[in-house]
Amino acid sequence: MEEDKRWALISEVGGDTGYLEELADVLKRHFHLICLREFLQNPALHGPKVQVLFIWKFLPEAEPSLLRSLPALLLVASGGVGVDHLDVPFINGLGVKVANTPGVVSDSTADHAMALLLASARKILDGHQIAVDPKTTHLPQRLMGVEVTRATLGIVGMGDIGYKIAQRSKGFEMKILYHNRTRRTGAAERATGAEFCRRLDDLLKRSDFVVIAVKLTADTTGLIGRRELSLMKPTATLVNVSRGLVVDQDALVEALRSGRIGAAALDVTHPEPLPRDHPLLGLPNVLITPHMGISTNATATAIVEKMLENGLAAVKGLPVPDEVKLQ
Amino acid sequence: MEDNKPWALISEVGDQGYIEEVTDILEQHFHIICHKDFLQNSLVHGPKIQAILMWNTLPAAKPSLLSLLPSLKVVASGGAGIDHLDVPYIASLGVKVTNTPGVVSDATADIAMGLLLASARRIVEGHLIAVDPNITCLPLKLMGVEVTGSTLGIIGMGHIGYKIAQRGKGFDMKILYHNRNRRSFEDEQAVGASYRENMDDLLKESDFVMMAVNLTPETTDLISHRELSLMKPTATLVNISRGLVVDQDALVKALKSGGICAAALDVTHPEPLPRDHPLLCLPNVLITPHVGTNTIATTRKMVLKMVDNAVAVLNGQVIPNEVKPN
DSSP: OGGGOEEEEESOBSTTTSBOHHHHHHHHTTEEEEEHHHHHHOHHHHGGGEEEEEEBTTBSOOOHHHHHTOTTOOEEEESSSOOTTSOHHHHHHTTOEEEOOOSTTHHHHHHHHHHHHHHHHTTHHHHHHHHHOTTOOSOOSOOOBOOOTTOEEEEEOOSHHHHHHHHHHHTTTOEEEEEOSSOOOHHHHHHHTEEEOSSHHHHHHHOSEEEEOOOOOTTTTTOBOHHHHHHSOTTOEEEEOSOGGGBOHHHHHHHHHTTSSSEEEESOOSSSSOOTTOGGGGOTTEEEOSSOTTOBHHHHHHHHHHHHHHHHHHHTTOOOTTBOOOO | OGGGOOEEEESOBSTTSBOGGGHHHHHHHOEEEEHHHHHHTHHHHGGGEEEEEEBTTBSOOOHHHHTTOTTOOEEEESSSOOTTOOHHHHHHTTOEEEOOOSTTHHHHHHHHHHHHHHHHTTHHHHHHHHTOTTOOSOOSOOOBOOOTTOEEEEEOOSHHHHHHHHHHHTTTOEEEEEOSSOOOHHHHHHHTEEEOSSHHHHHHHOSEEEEOOOOOTTTTTOBOHHHHHHSOTTOEEEEOSOGGGBOHHHHHHHHHHTSSSEEEESOOSSSSOOTTOGGGGOTTEEEOOSOTTOBHHHHHHHHHHHHHHHHHHHTTOOOTTBOOOO
């Protein structure tokens, strides 16, 4: 019933950074929502009501000053699987749980990784621009891409998303290599035909397409730097669907300019978006999408429903299904 | 020996003709003359030519050309499509026709999936926003459609169509297909494909409709007003066959009215489209300029096969890919 609905803080509905109406409605079924702008007009009044902070596309930012104005807060429920934008120990230290939404993002993100790989390899962006260019009079004979079928795909980070990328690339008869902190089971390797590379260097040297699918942690920050890029084939393509900070962007620019790698396709950068004068934006062999790995209605809905599930569990005093527990 | 190499006519190297990277293959087996040079003195050059090595439908096998080539034994075309060739007419002159099926299939299936994914996940729009000098924050409204678990309806389940099914399976897509002949049970099981004897059923059930047929009189305008009206309003049409398989005016109408959601086309009619064609400015249309086989590796394989076919004809050997008039 309405009276039983608890209060949750969100960024906003609509606008450039807010929830689509339909998604906000999912949360409204079980929560009274207050937007950040309204909240900030009178935090002393609104603060004590809020039991859940729902974070969508990293907003609102879970900064100390905001969290301290929410004395009744039980849970920070973030949409998406990455939690690198959250200081989990600090939040837990306030007696507040953190939840993400693993699993539901994986298919969509794997699909997007393959979309970037194929669009880059077969020059779909260039092709479209030529096809619709008012000055085009003939088919371009020299618009040549690189072969995908039976090429070597190296997956860095073989979690849920990395594994689904392997499943998709099997249909293209790609030779699949993977590097991960821990080796997958024999069954998983056989199902995808994936070969474990204990050393990242081996994967980098042998791959035609290197796909980054790791979490961002202290260990994976700058994982792909100057040295790693220099090990890659000059014909190779780097695809990143993890986080911008996993790749040293300055080193990437240098590698692309000097021809030390062939191309890059990035769904993530640091920051997002890049400054408008950033060199990555002007390179011909770079494809960038504005962090759209989960941008389908079906997946966005599934994410919000999981956020809701986590929020409801927290306010009912039940175990939170996707609680992020530190190692 | 060098001097015994037969003569072959090509369109040109560069521009609309062969890329530089394949000329070694041509020159290994033939003395090559390009069309422009041939026309300078067709009476001298004509009688020497035993083969036309045709690329991108050029040089066109018209009567005006063929009548100048009394020694012609073969028109060897690069690519699988033969809709640009009047095979009965050429055969009536005692000249064989060959194509290059098979070697085009992987690259074409890859482009089919590339177009499907790029359209579904709005890759081109995304990129243009990502690099736009005027944007200051990321747009949350750029939403695509889900590919995993969606229904892929393949019209034309030949070599290329089947490879598309194999790729779609990796995305857990539900695969339907329509074909003149039903595939074997084993073939269907291997890719999880369900046959739809009635193409209308495939059109009604599919989220992505993939055209992978040959162009023939039967498949010309195969997809027109009626077929488009049967499709879901959320569906995407992908065409990697030939432009004439789809009624383009009907397609424009369906896209404008929301009868279907989007289209992704590697082929149009003509190619390229006139610069004022409505398809070029519809927001939900992705077009690539017939790049289905555009990798160096696949192009070389096509040229190798084309040359092998021509050599086999001239040597009186078994012809790997003869196209017979039916």
